[in-house]
Amino acid sequence: MTQPVTLSTAGSIAVIEINNPPVNALSQAVRQGLLDAVVQADADAAVTAIVILGAGRSFPAGADIKEFGQPMQDPHLPDVIDRIESCSKPVVAALHGTALGGGFEIALGSHYRIAVPSARVGLPEIHLGLIPGAGGTQRLPRLCGAAMALDIMFKGTPISAQDALAAGLIDRLAEGDLRQAALIYAAELQTPRRSREATSGLADKAAFEAALTDAEETARSRMRGQMAPLKIVQCLRACITQPFADGRLFERDCFFECLASEQSKGMIHAFFAQRASAKVPEASRAEPRPLNRLGVVGGGTMGAGITVAALNSGLPVTMIERDHDSLARGRANVEQVYDRLIAKGRMSEAQKSDIMARYQGSTQFADLSEADMVIEAVFERLDVKRAVFEQLDKVLKPDAVLASNTSYIDIDEISSVTNRRKHVLGLHFFSPANIMKLLEIVVPQSAADDVVATGFALAKILGKIPVRAGNSPGFIGNRILGKYGDCAAHMMEDGATPYEIDAAIVEFGYPMGLHAMYDLAGLDIGWDNRKAAQGKRNPVERYVEIADRICERGWFGQKTGRGFYLYPDGARIGAPDPEILALIEAERAKKSITARRFTAEEIMARYLAAMVNEACEVLREGVALKPSDIDVTFVHGYGFPRYRGGPMKFADSYGLARMLDDIRRYGQHDPIFWQASPLLVELVASGQTFNDLNKG
């Protein structure tokens, strides 16, 4: 077995190399190896300086997240870094790839830092519900001040080597070979320089305090409900008010407090769930097909969003529209995205031109003959989509992948008009498609393995988070949404106002409530679906007509100025509408329902139980492969708070037996809606959790 850390010498310079693929995470073996190597090099009289670097693709990308949740083993990373910092000889960290979290903290504890221009550094712990816990909150502000340190820790996104150089966080960019450049640099250095003794970042006390006040405000508003941001602020306060050693101890306590929290467990679950969702059986059996040119049919909101996502990732796109006017509108929809960025100063005209050079528009399907994959993104109606597929079938090259962007329609029904069913899959993008990360990859039974693999390859190219879904109505997300949407409608009819329901949802951690979301998406979409389903509905199932009454008035949400909420003068945040409350009251009266009060707790218990119960059915039918895929879907597509991990992770911590009890209790009043999923019953009987199912 290769050693995770090796020590060698180049002349009088000791070189410590960390080799723990894939990202050199700082496991116990790495920490021990690093400590031993540093102690040995420091004691060696022949060594004049030390270089630390990472083998393979990166400097360490942080602590080994897989070790979290298990008892911490010695040596602790903060102690290893303290030992590096107290070396009597200059220590140079040589950075490439992504020096993140504990990896960047090693660099900050080293005396000097050199990086290749493509390196990125950062402290992303906040995305795991954690704070930097190996001295990052104490060393970074001493070097660059509170404002920048807070920005790095709050955003959690890495910064470029150039930006780090400009901020004094690294000392030199390495031209050419990093190891060689680091050796040359180390040979020039005479004395250690310790970040713990740096004062430049603390000099302007007023600016430091002001940055803390701003960050605290952000933590309490925009990052409401999360523990780590406030802890980061407290640690930075300790940084300016206490000696380094005390600040470090305070940071350690805060780190362990965060690590023990449900929030951190939820976010760590979300981290691994996201990586697991990209691993599907088809992609392990087959290689993806080449993807050099994309076709998009339709230049409306979805088609333009998909086009932008593809252009941004470097793919040339041919957009097809039915006539020249529609094509001009499609192109304008694409350009508008870039023009907004230009107006905000976030893109130059030259960058836009470079991107638009990859765009081609046409009114002829024949112009797709070279495309490797074509995504149909036309109006959400079966006959319209079928007509497009018929055309595509005639012109595409034989091995082109054909995808339908649909949120609901049966892919088999669309592809049945072609002679290439095994080349067809569904791609459910979320709006705005150039922003939203989730991509449901809908796999009909006829799809060939390499077609599915190509869908996942496309997701990677576009920077999307893919989830495999079976071809069943509403796939994973919208099917489950339908169920908890119904549950919310029942509560509304029984006495809760849409505003109380939304407030409970926001309090739980969602960015917006369900009814505000309906208003944003447009109430007419659901109304059209309900009208189309008329006659097919099971008459014994409870049907709430409130949304229909709202739509009958032409109130379709934000775009019409009112929906569940009022949006006077184009307001984007809605105000409660007394007329809606009266309308709901009238509907209750028709059914002789006497309104009762719902607490926020009951609202959420019912809402989540409906969500999880339907999710069990989705799992049982194989529409989702594993519970964590449902978590990924809801965190990245439906606003479920990431710090709770997702609905299935939440259900595990709530207790499946408790949730089943709730469902059975609700079922006493509405046994048709509240039928416990056999999967949930089975899990409770066998004492298993969703996490057990994730492990397989």
Ligand code: 3H9
């Ligand atoms: C920390 O450092 C705390 C300290 O402040 C204090 C400690 C006391 N550990 O994402 P990818 C795995 S907290 C273990 O697909 P990419 C990942 O699961 C940590 N495993 O590649 C995957 O495994 P698999 C702060 C890790 O190129 C494989 O590596 N650091 C870790 O798209 C490839 O990952 C972070 O939060 C890890 N730290 O992106 C950084 N990181 O193949 C988290 C990755 O079995 N990591 N793996 O599915 C990342 O942001 C991205 O993985 C990275 C590479 C940008 C590095």
